[in-house]
Amino acid sequence: MQTATTIQTPHLPQVHDARNPGMALDMDWVMRARANRSAIERRAASLPGRRSVKKDYQAAWLARAVSCIDLTTLAGDDTAGRVARLCAKARQPVRADILDALGLPDLTVGAVCVYHDMIAPAVGALEGSGIPVAAVSTGFPAGLSPFHLRVAEIEESVKAGAQEIDIVISRRKVLTGDWQGLYDEMKAFRAACGEAHVKAILATGELGTLQNVARASLVCMMAGADFIKTSTGKESVNATLPVSLVMIRAIREYHERTGYRVGYKPAGGISKAKDAAVYLSLIKEELGDRWLRPDLFRFGASSLLGDIERQLEHHVTGAYSASWRHAMG
Numbered sequence: 001m002q003t004a005t006t007i008q009t010p011h012l013p014q015v016h017d018a019r020n021p022g023m024a025l026d027m028d029w030v031m032r033a034r035a036n037r038s039a040i041e042r043r044a045a046s047l048p049g050r051r052s053v054k055k056d057y058q059a060a061w062l063a064r065a066v067s068c069i070d071l072t073t074l075a076g077d078d079t080a081g082r083v084a085r086l087c088a089k090a091r092q093p094v095r096a097d098i099l100d101a102l103g104l105p106d107l108t109v110g111a112v113c114v115y116h117d118m119i120a121p122a123v124g125a126l127e128g129s130g131i132p133v134a135a136v137s138t139g140f141p142a143g144l145s146p147f148h149l150r151v152a153e154i155e156e157s158v159k160a161g162a163q164e165i166d167i168v169i170s171r172r173k174v175l176t177g178d179w180q181g182l183y184d185e186m187k188a189f190r191a192a193c194g195e196a197h198v199k200a201i202l203a204t205g206e207l208g209t210l211q212n213v214a215r216a217s218l219v220c221m222m223a224g225a226d227f228i229k230t231s232t233g234k235e236s237v238n239a240t241l242p243v244s245l246v247m248i249r250a251i252r253e254y255h256e257r258t259g260y261r262v263g264y265k266p267a268g269g270i271s272k273a274k275d276a277a278v279y280l281s282l283i284k285e286e287l288g289d290r291w292l293r294p295d296l297f298r299f300g301a302s303s304l305l306g307d308i309e310r311q312l313e314h315h316v317t318g319a320y321s322a323s324w325r326h327a328m329g
């Protein structure tokens with residue numbers, strides 16, 4: 001039996017703030033990944049009641065959540081006008097008088113996330129703001145178009161000015177255990193992105209098991225994903241706390257083993273400020289403060305900002321305004 005004095009000090013890798021370059025596919029590591037569903041569900045159920053985010057600091061935490069939002073519109077009827085309004089909101093996500101009253105500095109969202117056709121209007125509307133445009137890609141949301149077209153779509157979106165590309169993985173590769181195929185696909189997507197950062201959408205609601213989520217997370221990171229993201233927002237089950245725990249722990253393990261930090265993006269159905277606070281606590285507890293910044297954490301959300309703005313207004317005035325006053329687009 002090991003005692004405290006016989007435990008070996010693990011080899012600590014160097015700390016990198018550089019972009020995750022990926023690594024060779026390590027199948028032993030992938031196959032060792034397990035997920036204990038009942039323990040994960042117990043831990044997830046305990047999260048909403050916890051108080052890692054103290055009440056006094058709630059406004060600051062909500063402001064932090066705003067800075068980590070990928071403000072999203074992904075609708076078939078998106079227009080340049082709607083995207084321009086969304087971008088105006090991205091530049092000034094919370095009313096200036098509320099921010100003044102809270103004593104918070106200027107605030108913008110993390111990115112604006114759109115379909116390929118809306119990249120140009122978004123880039124135009126965000127000019128000079130420093131806010132990147134993220135484009136969903138590779139046949140989003142199902143990812144079932146021919147492979148060469150998925151790669152070409154990434155290249156076109158980067159050419160159009162997207163600085164971040166949200167790709168969707170082939171779920172069937174996970175469901176059939178084709179880890180090499182998933183790795184090769186992800187590596188090709190990363191290469192097509194060039195300097196643009198790549199978020200790998202796992203579509204966890206379609207992966208069957210938490211073990212598959214753990215393995216797919218590792219494979220995508222090994223293939224060079226900058227972020228792993230839960231969902232497209234179009235699956236019947238999108239971001240959940242159990243899935244988030246599995247993905248976050250895979251990120252932690254990858255960091256412990258390689259020294260590289262990969263970002264996390266829960267997406268789909270996150271629309272309440274209180275849910276955002278739970279996610280922030282989860283990140284703080286499992287990964288630490290370094291991950292609570294837009295370069296390593298994003299919410300993919302179309303309607304979360306409105307509720308956060310209402311809560312911040314309530315914090316300042318003691319009253320809630322109607323939700324229609326916080327329209328997004």
Ligand SMILES: O=C[C@H](O)COP(=O)(O)O
Nearest residue numbers: 233267268269300301302
């Ligand atoms: O990636 C972002 C999601 O599509 C947004 O989903 P949501 O509209 O449920 O917030």
